[in-house]
Amino acid sequence: MKILQHISYFWYIAINWNTRIAWYIVRNEWRGEKKYSIHSTGHDELKHLALADVNIEHASIYMPVDFTLLETGFQQLQLPHLHFIDFGCGKGRALCVAAHFGFNNITGIELSPQLYKDAQNNIALTQHLFPHVNFHLINNDAFYTPIPSTANCLFFYNPFDEMIMQQVVLNIDKSLLEHPRSIEVIYITPMHKNLFLEKGYTETFHQRIQKYMEISILKKEDVSKAKRRG
Template identity: 30%
Template structure:
């Protein structure tokens, strides 16, 4: 891929290890859950950074990466200046590396609150989340994603506040069914769609009717 050099350069500049792809079957990830998940791959940092500027999201918001892997998106969110940043990951090995990355990253504010890496189930987390911005990098099966969407819609209604969903996939991969599934979900209204540094980004708002 043409953007590989930019993906790796993030690790070089910020002193972390977030590059490379990890098959969850090679970790102690619950084997019964493998059908719901894919592999870990890093988002293009420069692309996500630019997207956040385009969306102009309020820094007072709380950001969560559902299926955070090695924590790259969380580091970019902290650099952006969100009030609170959370990463949720079920694989213990990936959580450990993500926490190490948070501790040693040279991005301002990284390694300090508000970045919190949680080893846990995304579905359970969504039941109690009070976050404003939800980030997903093609981490789940279609059925699992549909369950996540239903839970996010329920949280927006329960909290009586809108939320933002950012979904991304890497160009060059066959587009998953997830993009069309979100588009068909009447609760999520597209606010952005575009390609940045080899990454396809989609942003949606949920709960605007509240």
């Protein structure tokens, strides 16, 4: 079953991108799924949501983040690993890997009920390895989801379009105003990076591995601390 999933995923990437990238990604899929003991390979165009009259106009299709990009993101973080949130968490790959990198409070937000269930299954596998970690899954639209006051690392893998991202950035700003703190963003395929830069975020890391594989780390300092120091 797993072999068939990887073959299917290879051809999906090869057709939509090219075979060179497909080989690169699928090799990483084998390595990463074995390393982290999860089952998150595959793609989902969210057609089942459209059939259920859920508006997917602003959502992106599900494809899991490349393990190498994900690991690079965690390695580049500068703040303490407190509370990690993945917007559009899919099958929970980033959530599970976050536990391996030392986060004890991990939240995933996912619109699709089926992907939400898949994330639950993968979290159950990871929970056996890290019983102390507090996982929290939310089956909801990120547009309407408030940002917890403890969240200091946010993750995006191009989960939705600019309209939704604008509102999510506003939600983040509201949380930071109510509970001042420094925050970091791991942004894979950063299509709307400008929305963060316009709000005073600084890009602390950027890398492009393949033509379609790009990562940006964005950081916003606690303004209240800066004022106190001044």
